[in-house]
Amino acid sequence: MTHHVIRRRRGIAFGALLGALLVLSALLAGCKNVRSPEVVKIGLIAPFEGPSRPLGYDVLNAVKLRINQRNESNATPKIELVALNDDSDPALAAQLPEQLAQDPDIRVILGPPQGHTAMAAAPKLAETDIPVILLAPVRSAPSDTVLAYAGLGGHYQKLFQPMLGVLPPAWSKPLRQPSIWLGDPLTLAETLSEHPELIPAAGPVAGEEAVQKWAPELAWSIPWAAPIPNDLPDDFPAAYQAMTGAAPSYAASLAYAATDQALRIIAASPEHRPGPEQLHTIPTPTITLINVNLMQ
Numbered sequence: 001m002t003h004h005v006i007r008r009r010r011g012i013a014f015g016a017l018l019g020a021l022l023v024l025s026a027l028l029a030g031c032k033n034v035r036s037p038e039v040v041k042i043g044l045i046a047p048f049e050g051p052s053r054p055l056g057y058d059v060l061n062a063v064k065l066r067i068n069q070r071n072e073s074n075a076t077p078k079i080e081l082v083a084l085n086d087d088s089d090p091a092l093a094a095q096l097p098e099q100l101a102q103d104p105d106i107r108v109i110l111g112p113p114q115g116h117t118a119m120a121a122a123p124k125l126a127e128t129d130i131p132v133i134l135l136a137p138v139r140s141a142p143s144d145t146v147l148a149y150a151g152l153g154g155h156y157q158k159l160f161q162p163m164l165g166v167l168p169p170a171w172s173k174p175l176r177q178p179s180i181w182l183g184d185p186l187t188l189a190e191t192l193s194e195h196p197e198l199i200p201a202a203g204p205v206a207g208e209e210a211v212q213k214w215a216p217e218l219a220w221s222i223p224w225a226a227p228i229p230n231d232l233p234d235d236f237p238a239a240y241q242a243m244t245g246a247a248p249s250y251a252a253s254l255a256y257a258a259t260d261q262a263l264r265i266i267a268a269s270p271e272h273r274p275g276p277e278q279l280h281t282i283p284t285p286t287i288t289l290i291n292v293n294l295m296q
Helices: 002-033 053-073 089-099 115-128 152-166 185-194 210-215 235-243 250-268
Strands: 038-046 077-084 106-110 225-228 284-290
Touching: 002 185, 038 053, 038 089, 038 225, 053 077, 053 235, 053 250, 077 089, 077 210, 077 235, 089 106, 115 152, 152 250, 152 284, 185 210, 235 250
Parallel strands: 038 077, 038 106
Antiparallel strands: 225 284
């Protein structure tokens, strides 16, 4: 009698265990069919501290605005931003590409938005093999994975040539002849104050808030040019102002357009991994004279 009871209890226990295993198996099978949404990342290098902090945050806010708009539309994949501060320091800017390259989910890198840091970072960015959209003018693109979205020095030279003659683009001191300044804002402000004849024209750096603070009476005394996107959505200025409380600068406009293009090539690429072929489908903005009245 006792023997039969024990066997019956063992049978009940085995049945309960088998049932639990079947339930667990079903749950696990269900988990396999529920995948976490894919998340990919965009990297950004810009100055977030020091005198060029306003420029860095103009760029950062524009990039965040465009990413937020995409994510709120429920488009896939979801996008995250990894932003690193270069302090407007070329040596630091040259170290940051390696940090970004350690994250396998970063599919495109934006920046830097200043000529002197872009020149320093570009060779290291090329070594990452991640598509790069530069937000400042450089002498040349070091590889086919780097897009000079803000133009090359030669483009600025060609723009100013009919009015000022042949002027070499310059990113660093010493300046031994009149040049188109594409480098850092402090050198521009100092040179405009001490030797204005050496910089008869400049690139986007002349529009930096830092230059206007250091040399307010001189910042608009020379003609300067910047890449101006012509395909921004009509609601961009209002959306940017609602987010930041300020109208978008040229740098914010450029960063927003660059982010839009980065999102486009990510979405259109196999496994959301764009390469050089996709990168070079991106149209570059027109380099435009900002204070054209000085050229008349």
